[in-house]
Amino acid sequence: MLCEIVMDEQALLGLNPLADGTTQQQTLQYFEQLKSSADGWQLCATALTSGTYTSNDHVKFFCFQVVEDFFKKSYPDANTDVTQNVKTFLLTWLQQQSCGPAQDKSFIRNKAAQVFSLAFIIDYPSRWPGFFMDLIQTLQWGPRAVDMYLRILLAIDSEVVDREITHTAMENERNTLIKDTMRVQCVTDLVDSWYQIISNYEDSNTEVTCLCLEVIGAYVSWIDLSLVANDRFVGILLRFMAKPLLRESSCDCIHEIILKGMDPLGKTKLIESFITVLDSAGLLNTLEDNEGDYLSKLGKLINGIGLQLIQCWQKLFKSKELSSADVPLKALEHKVPLMFRFLRHEDDDVSGSVIQFAHDYISLLKQLPCVSEQQKQNVKDLLFIIMQKMKYDESYSFDHEGEDEAMFEEYRKELKIIFNNIGALDSELVLTAVHNLFAQTLTHWQNKQFQDVEIVTTLLYMMAEALPATHSGQYFMGDKTKVSTLQEMMRLLVSSRVSCFQHPAVVMQFFETVVRYDKFFTAEPQYVPDVLMAFLDERGLHNPSAHIRSRTAYLFSRFVRTVNKSLLQDCLEEILCRLSDLLVLNSPDNGLKCHLSGEDQLFIYETAGVFVVQSNFPPEKKIELMRQLLAPIVSKFDILLQQMLSESDDTKQMAYAQCLSQAMAFASRVSKGFSSNLTMKQCGLIEPFTEILKIFLHALDVPVHRSLLQMGVRQYLHRMVVCMQDEILPYIPMAMENLLKNPDAKELHDFIPLINQLVMKFKKQIAPFLQESFMPIVRTIFHVLSLPCDTRDQVAANERKLLQRGYFSFIATVVNNNVTEVLQNQDPANLSRVLMTVIEGAVEIPDPQTQKLCFSILKRLVEVWGGSNVLSGFDDVTYKQIVPACFMAPMKTSFDLADGQTILVLNECAACLKAVSDKKGDDFYQISPVYIPTNLKSKPRDYTDLLSNDEVRFKNLQELLQGILHSGSFMTLGRLRYTWICVRIF
Template sequence: MDELALQGLGSLTDSGSQARAVQYFEELKACEDGWKLCAQAFTNGNYQGNDHVKFFCLQVIEDYLKKRYINSNSDEHTVVKSFVMACLQIEGDERTQNKNFIRNKVAQLISLVYVVDYPHRWPAFFTDLLQTLNLGPMAVDMYLRILLAIDTEVVDREVIHNQDETARNTMIKDAMRDQYVVQLAESWFQIMTRYEDTHPEITCRCLDVVGKYVSWIDINLVANDQFVTILLRYLNKLLIRESVCDCIYDIMSKGMDPVAKTKLIDTFVNLIEAQGVFNTSEDEDGDFLSKLSKLVNGIGVSLIIAWQKLVKGNDQENANLTLQSLENKVPFMLRFLGDEDDHVSGEVTGFAQDYIALLKQVVPLSPRQRENVEGLLYTIISKMKYDDSYNFEEEGEDEAMFLEYRKQLKVIFNNLALLDTDLLISNVLNVVTRTLPNWESVDFRDVEIAVCLMYMLGEAVPTSHGQHFSGNPSKASALQEMMRLLIKSRVSYHGHTSILLQFFETVVRYDKFFQCEPEHIPEVLMAFLDERGFRNQSGKVRSRASYLFSRFVKGLRQHMNAYLEDVLKRMNDLLALNTPDNGYQHLLSDDDQLFIYETAGVLVVASDFSPQKKQELMRNLLAPIVSKFEGLLTKLNRETDEEKQLAYARCINNAMGLASRTSKGFSSQQTIKQSGCVEIFTELLKIFLQALNASVHRPILHVGVRQYMHRMVVCLGEEILPYVPIALENLLKNPETKELYDFIPLINQLIMKFKTDIAPFLNNLFMPLVSTIFRVISTPTDERDQIAANEKKMLERGYFQFLSTIVSYQVYDVLKAQAGQNLDQVLMSLIQGAVELQDPPSQKLCFNIFRKLIEEWGGTNGVMGFTDFMYKSIIPACFLAPLKPTFDITDGQTALALGESALCLKTIVDKRGDEVINYLQSEYLPQLNIPPELIQEFCQALRTDSKTFRNYHKIFFTKAKS
């Protein structure tokens, strides 16, 4: 062994030494006898105190066993067998004391040998293995680790095997059943009983082995008086009982005849119950209770599966017996589901869900089943309450786990609603009517769950069950009664954040209630506006209230007119910009304030006021932005402190974002013109465009300007067009790649909205933009800068998307208006994109653009020179691109680009007819050295329909590239 290289295995060594060790590792793997050297090094004891070297040797041997051992000769088999026997002796010696990760790796290597050699080359494998048990507890432990490793290689269903491995594993298991499983089972019994007191960890590992192997061996080898007796006894042994639970769980989960399965489960459960194991108190160890809960879950799920099989097989008599057995186990499920420990409870939720699903198939329910359903509902409601230990101020991992657990319970709640809607509603109504009127004297957790249950009803009980809300009080549903009580009880004045949050969520979910009973709207509005909502001490409540208020107002906008001015007045202080100058003392964050401005905009636009009044309200609403913006911009340009510069830039960006969100109140039904607000928003645009001249933090400011312009394209008409050249002029002054790329969608949006009407404006914009894109793309960057390379790639794709938008919306006049040299440059850039770029989406776009240009200009009245361009450039591109080595036809995106190139050729033929066929036959294709018969076949395919030709086209290039 290279001792110098081995010194680099330690974690504290320098990178050079580690690199040398890695290189030596690769050399040994590649060397034909490297594994033998490592086997000798591991077994001769020279590295007894060096775990790094031992593990290194085992990894080299592992590589050999996985890749080459299956084709080994008899000499190599002898060496491997000697290595295995030596390892068994070493690991069985109590003086060796190898760490667990070494012992596990040895066990894995022995299992790799086993799957190759057993049963043909080493039929006595288990005989040799069993003989080592006399060496003592270390050997027994190693034996069990090997059996677990064999299970991983041969049985474990989570390990994906190919067809050959599956056949091999089946053969191995068949051989083991015939020859050894009886001896193995006897050895397990002897090990468990021998070491239960002196080495309980060995007994636990043995129980793990039994659980793994029981899935495919004869059940009678384990489910017999001898084994069951000790398993039941172990349930009362503190150090072993958790492993016993897992073992019994595995026995219960074994695939069996459903009748036999039911009898097996009943036998086990009766014996366990007789020992009082299920009657444990909640003071019992939580880990053990979790294992018991998991066992009960396995029992229930297994019985349900057995019942389903019997029903499917029309064996009604035995199905009824299995169902009766299942009903007897439901009390166990309810006991563990209601356990104080959520982890214990969570282990049995699968049983609960499957039981509900079963009951849906056996309706009408028996009295006992209805009693079970009521018990289940009661337990769910009880368990959904927050624990005393829940930290609402600093939610951590424990709190996140509870919320996840609560989601599981919510699924059961929803399923119960589908099973018996009336029962669920009546129980929730009882909880709500019992709790809300007395909220001041009741534990906050009971109040929160009452409101939470109301909220959950909206999802659990769909409106198809019956209209939840009615304008006729005599037809009011239970939920309408609950909502009325929620508002009138004034529970929103409860100080706890969880109750307030649940209150706001609930009133927003049931906004249709307020359409039926609008007299309750003022109380809810005040809850949002005062210390319960926007002015709450909790930032979490303030933030959520901001979002939910937006939803509440949008849902009831037709009812808001009477409250509009009062609401805006009360919100006035919330509209102030949060700036570095005021020390960010604002109640709401920037993101929360976006919802406030959007909501205010919706209120103004949806009101019944005249356009003049709306204009006045909108001016007042946007006044904080107008009054502060230019001052903030001046401070940004004068500021020298980098941290403050960034703060001002973000504040300016946020101001533009607020104005953008305010415009979301406009719609196709209520446009900006109808509201009389065009002047206000165009004035803002003039002000915002000044930000493009800022000397620092251009990207941040440009984002804000673009965002506002995107909104104005949606809201305004042609009023926005005069401002686009100003924006472009500033943008084209030394733009960064990403800035330029981000600007293109705005131009595309303008084209999509105004179409041919934008042509005169776009004529002047086109070449300056294209020239700038070409310049930025061609600017050299560091080859190692992957971010810059990706940005250029995205800009190229954006450029092609820009051209695609022009032709897709038929703004061809813009291209026609360009000077001949400029148009040629653009067309050649498309050829380069189609052929040279290794970017399939861009190639697809290029061919797509060509196809549309051909449809427009490819006939007899096309643009001058385009016909020659088709023959000299487009047709060759359709062949050169797919023939490139980098053009991978098997890739999905590339295949789409190939399909577009086929449609290009087909469109040329549709436009030019036999002229193209003759050109391909007599001139172009012979230049590519394509055989005459293949040329004839290709041209014949070109005369077929598009779908047929596309299919042929792919086959043609697949052959050409093979």
């Protein structure tokens, strides 16, 4: 008997969406209380069947959730009485839902169906063998009962059949038993009930009819196909195809039927029978007279038919049953014209419904040993449909691209894939078709619509990917016909002045195409000036469209990189003059009126730098041009700096700081023009860049927005270290002094890569300075790491972790770049402190990257200082600290041997011990065991038999180290072997 206790009304108030947080929390606690209570589900079941909460959807959903939790956790082990109570509750609720005054909302019915399905998978077939018969009996109660019956069947399908849901092996075994039992006991009755439903409700309740068709489609995948694919069902499905409210669901149902797993020839026969009846009923000849949603569904059906026939052919072809494979292939060829009709439909949703069919059809033809004339014609027809359908529609908004525009771009990408596949199948066809259309259009582009001009330019752009053997941008090599045709199209593109077309899509595609085929201009450089002017004038960088200006800035930088600079020598100064208005600092005092964003200006500064650096001018002229290029930065930097400092408005102050940071980024990008073959010194351009460095260093002593400004200075210094030699060194002390003034963890972490870069490049040259600055750097790091930190602040904690790792990377850079004298010449106490931090990092810090760094440092120090008298006392450090660390680190509970990074630590640890062995020889085996820490006996492992006295301990360790280290296998020690050694020793 169901529980008669009433719900706590006060606790249910929190279900109201407008309830405050406290009330909602009380409701949540009540919810958990009911779930944990043995009678909680009964209380909720009573509430659902008592009629008390008929109009309160929130309470009903709440109650079903409690019952659902009970079914998932406790019901599988319930006794007979509880099972009977559950059955009574479900059927009672179902009757009230079917015959009561009002029907529950859809989301309540779906939740109820889910609860029914949970009871079903537990009780059927053993505890409730008549589950389906009981459900079918409810159909007499009317359409509401039918609706719930169908929803329950769909929920059962999700639990038992849906392949997209991952099941355990036990669940799969349960589901197989359920389906096998259903096939024997009730599937025929279920199918009969479906037929009665769709027959009785096709006119009076189309919603129920559509739901039933969905059920049929779901169950057909595992029941006997003949129960559905027969005259009575096919006849009624065809009738529904003529009814606007039912035809979409009918299409989906037929689609699911043809997806049914079958042998290839049986599947082909099934498809042909459906096509015959659909065609006889005239349902495939009315594309123009029907609305898009239905045609999309019909297209999906045709798409499914095509894909299934292709799969049938593939199975037979792979199994070498070539004569049988002709059957689905012939059937497929007859469906291709039908696919074309959908593909060329003006509605892109309808067209898109068969794209996969078209794609897989071309893939099939690529597998055939030879292609028939009809198939070649099909490919040609498909190509022309693709080229036509890729055109932009009049409704496409280039200024305000929204969801429709995004969907068209995705649709276009799918068409492009098919275009490329056709190119791989028949490159000559693609080359000829595109060339003819391109020539016809561009010869008279002034009289064409923008869609026609844009598509031919896009097709030329796409040819690079569609035509075979065009690797690494070498589009003008290989087949002479291809090369000649591409060159002819490129000549027409750049000489026709189509770049003057008054539409952004055409102009943008023009620039994209000339950059993609930049190698064309190597062979025909006479066209370079015209293209450059297009980039520089109102067609490109000065275009009214911000989008075109932005994209052109990037494309221009790419184009300039490939152009022979000697061609530009005579007009270089004019080019720089045309770029001058784009090099203005976009600062608050000029109203932020620059035509380009800061990100886009980076490309312009880089491009201008390339022009100057790679020009044929003498050094004096290059210096003059470079100073002109940097003039907007040089002339305004200090002014902007002072304006920032005098500004009281936080927003404007930040705007100035961002402008100053961008100015430094611009100067950094100008230096990108230099290379290993054309250095700053060779060009005689050291002076302009050191002059501007002096100016930038003023920003390091500014109290506001220091992180942003320091980032800009560091970025510039990084570039100068790359581009200069020892000319940069005089500026390093001042820069470092300011960068190390009261830094936070992030600033200090960002500083370390700069000092590392200096050490790696200049090595011995920078050693004297580094020797003086080493401890100040280290002390600053120690100080920042010692500052108190809120343990709840994850950002700050991560910054400290990165700084800690950065500190060890700094030490590693020093020892790995042959400047260990920097450490060697430190005060012994300071050096000892540094060494102890490295040993502590190797053992105590639970960060594999840090530990690996530390062990690599120790290994290198052993290699440099071990076995010599270079550093007094290092042997003691080796035996007393380094060797024990190699054994202590892997014994830490945080040392996760299942982690790949930790295995790298293990290898580095082994390499460190091997280095000690190589340096110290037999002394290592005699002395090291004495310093293995005996306190490791307190580890939660019992190895007292090995540690009973020092003599036994010494003997075991000596034997192990000699046996393994002498074999040389320690360098490639695996995790299991290393763990075994540690266990044996400790």
